[in-house]
Amino acid sequence: MEKVAVRSVFFISDGTAITAETLGHSLLAQFPDCHFRQIRLPFIDTTDKARRCVEQIKAARIIDGHRPIVLSTLVNSETLAILQEADAFFLSMFEHFIGQLEDELGVHSTHVVGRFHGIAESENYQSRIEAINFTLAHDDGQSNAKLEQAEVILVGVSRSGKTPTSLYLAMQFGVKAANYPLIPEDFERNQLPGDLLRHHSKLYGLTISPERLSEVRRERRPNSTYASLENCRFEIEAAHRLMRAHHISFIDSTSRSIEEISAKILQEIGIFHSAE
Amino acid sequence: MEKVAVRSVFFISDGTAITAETLGHSLLAQFPDCHFRQIRLPFIDTTDKARRCVEQIKAARIIDGHRPIVLSTLVNSETLAILQEADAFFLSMFEHFIGQLEDELGVHSTHVVGRFHGIAESENYQSRIEAINFTLAHDDGQSNAKLEQAEVILVGVSRSGKTPTSLYLAMQFGVKAANYPLIPEDFERNQLPGDLLRHHSKLYGLTISPERLSEVRRERRPNSTYASLENCRFEIEAAHRLMRAHHISFIDSTSRSIEEISAKILQEIGIFHSAE
Numbered sequence: 001m002e003k004v005a006v007r008s009v010f011f012i013s014d015g016t017a018i019t020a021e022t023l024g025h026s027l028l029a030q031f032p033d034c035h036f037r038q039i040r041l042p043f044i045d046t047t048d049k050a051r052r053c054v055e056q057i058k059a060a061r062i063i064d065g066h067r068p069i070v071l072s073t074l075v076n077s078e079t080l081a082i083l084q085e086a087d088a089f090f091l092s093m094f095e096h097f098i099g100q101l102e103d104e105l106g107v108h109s110t111h112v113v114g115r116f117h118g119i120a121e122s123e124n125y126q127s128r129i130e131a132i133n134f135t136l137a138h139d140d141g142q143s144n145a146k147l148e149q150a151e152v153i154l155v156g157v158s159r160s161g162k163t164p165t166s167l168y169l170a171m172q173f174g175v176k177a178a179n180y181p182l183i184p185e186d187f188e189r190n191q192l193p194g195d196l197l198r199h200h201s202k203l204y205g206l207t208i209s210p211e212r213l214s215e216v217r218r219e220r221r222p223n224s225t226y227a228s229l230e231n232c233r234f235e236i237e238a239a240h241r242l243m244r245a246h247h248i249s250f251i252d253s254t255s256r257s258i259e260e261i262s263a264k265i266l267q268e269i270g271i272f273h274s275a276e
Numbered sequence: 277m278e279k280v281a282v283r284s285v286f287f288i289s290d291g292t293a294i295t296a297e298t299l300g301h302s303l304l305a306q307f308p309d310c311h312f313r314q315i316r317l318p319f320i321d322t323t324d325k326a327r328r329c330v331e332q333i334k335a336a337r338i339i340d341g342h343r344p345i346v347l348s349t350l351v352n353s354e355t356l357a358i359l360q361e362a363d364a365f366f367l368s369m370f371e372h373f374i375g376q377l378e379d380e381l382g383v384h385s386t387h388v389v390g391r392f393h394g395i396a397e398s399e400n401y402q403s404r405i406e407a408i409n410f411t412l413a414h415d416d417g418q419s420n421a422k423l424e425q426a427e428v429i430l431v432g433v434s435r436s437g438k439t440p441t442s443l444y445l446a447m448q449f450g451v452k453a454a455n456y457p458l459i460p461e462d463f464e465r466n467q468l469p470g471d472l473l474r475h476h477s478k479l480y481g482l483t484i485s486p487e488r489l490s491e492v493r494r495e496r497r498p499n500s501t502y503a504s505l506e507n508c509r510f511e512i513e514a515a516h517r518l519m520r521a522h523h524i525s526f527i528d529s530t531s532r533s534i535e536e537i538s539a540k541i542l543q544e545i546g547i548f549h550s551a552e
Contacts, residue, residue: 109306
């Protein structure tokens with residue numbers, strides 16, 4: 001397969017352009033040998049702004065020597081028409097799917113600006129913000145207050161990925177996720193704190209390879225016992241023993257993204273509902 | 277426009293199904309009068325799992341009395357073929373766009389599982405995790421250490437939305453975002469702390485309506501001066517004065533989602549690059 005030159009890819013939307021960018025990343029990931037320069041152009045909600053986009057696309061065409069790729073979630077037909085005049089490879093995400101959905105559902109769509117606009121007052125949005133606040137208040141075993149409200153409680157040794165995973169669960173899925181560190185005291189007793197065991201069905205473990213853990217910990221505390229490979233090996237083995245003894249499922253975060261870990265946990269804990 | 281019965285919508289993917297869900301939410305938001313039951317089915321990476329999905333779709337069809345909608349980002353042609361046999365309205369996001377992109381780019385796509393799979397070792401992913409850690413360490417003015425690494429520093433009164441917005445900037449865009457509360461001491465001096473002023477070009481303000489602020493604060497501390505409408509009005513006016521005096525742009529978070537606020541801030545601060 002031949003390598004191609006750099007291609008500019010524009011994510012253009014009347015709204016935040018986050019949907020266009022998310023789908024765009026997925027599509028472009030299918031072409032790992034290509035080189036893309038990705039530019040997000042949100043809030044293109046007037047014909048003037050659309051014309052300025054066309055100018056940017058023109059400039060990119062000259063620099064790249066190839067026509068740029070435009071991934072658009074524009075819903076306004078006037079701005080869409082202006083953009084489509086640009087000399088670009090134009091993928092209009094909504095045009096293709098919305099028409100088909102209208103036929104299937106037998107109703108007309110609103111053609112108003114996208115997903116994140118005007119949702120701030122919605123119940124779902126408020127519960128996502130609540131989940132973020134809950135997760136922050138219950139990070140790293142900070143508080144047992146209202147722990148019964150948690151939908152997921154992550155456990156694992158320090159730096160195994162609990163905090164970013166908990167925050168992702170809250171932010172993306174609106175799931176209230178607490179997390180607790182497994183500490184030497186727990187290993188000595190080979191027993192989890194009673195406060196956690198009361199919520200056994202919500203417990204889920206994270207683990208990590210000793211090598212990776214030692215690397216991550218060294219960044220924080222170089223030359224410490226805490227970060228030494230030997231200590232990391234010991235803690236991880238003890239954590240595995242503890243989780244197995246308590247029949248807690250766990251997942252290895254070493255080579256998984258927080259997106260993958262989160263989706264896997266929700267699946268295994270049985271949360272299938274969608275955040276919105 | 278006639279109301280329709282509940283329709284089941286399945287987000288199906290070989291990977292996390294997060295891309296399918298994101299695009300799905302955007303599309304369904306165009307049909308506010310319809311009632312959807314949304315189900316996420318991630319990691320459908322074997323023919324057995326695909327067959328079990330078909331069973332779930334069948335069951336939903338019987339319950340709803342309508343054929344379900346399936347939004348798929350499956351890339352494996354074998355599982356895709358099995359799913360397409362289900363009696364559903366099938367929108368295959370990749371099939372439509374990937375073929376067109378292959379023609380445009382003149383290369384074949386890999387057809388390997390999606391965006392979040394295998395990214396954990398990538399530099400971009402690591403820098404997103406780093407951004408999350410930075411943002412947590414610089415939440416609520418906790419630390420001035422390495423503040424020069426921040427790409428954005430949000431300022432605003434307590435509970436104006438700084439924390440969730442900072443975390444969203446880090447998690448979605450990989451942007452290191454610090455945040456600082458504006459406090460009575462700042463208002464009295466009508467002056468920002470010197471540590472912040474050194475990074476003036478990165479400062480961005482959040483504001484909120486006094487009514488909404490009072491409501492949010494009452495949830496945390498009912499019947500307090502802190503939460504009283506009078507005090508909220510005073511703080512917000514003082515914050516506006518302070519931000520104007522320092523020529524700091526600000527945005528009202530009252531009826532905007534963290535997605536909208538974040539996209540707007542990046543646009544105004546001039547961060548257009550894409551996270552991945």
